[in-house]
Amino acid sequence: MNKQKSNLGVSRREFLRNSTLLVAGTALAPYVLTTHAAPDSPEIKVGLIGCGGRGSGAIRDAIKAAP
Secondary structure (H helix, E strand, C coil): CCCCCCCCCCCHHHHHHHHHHHHHHHHHHHHHHCCCCCCCCCCCCCCCCCCCHHHHHHHHHHHHHCC
């Protein structure tokens, strides 16, 4: 099989691969880029990320303050 390149320097295989990636990316973009917000819920009062020693105490105090 000859590896002939067009005047632009792109082989057929590269063109097909890049075209496939472009079409797949365009088709999947709405699913990947959409964000879903959590529904409103009265159950979540306080959230803490990365609670260490002091954070654990802080979250306990916050829950006790506003049950």
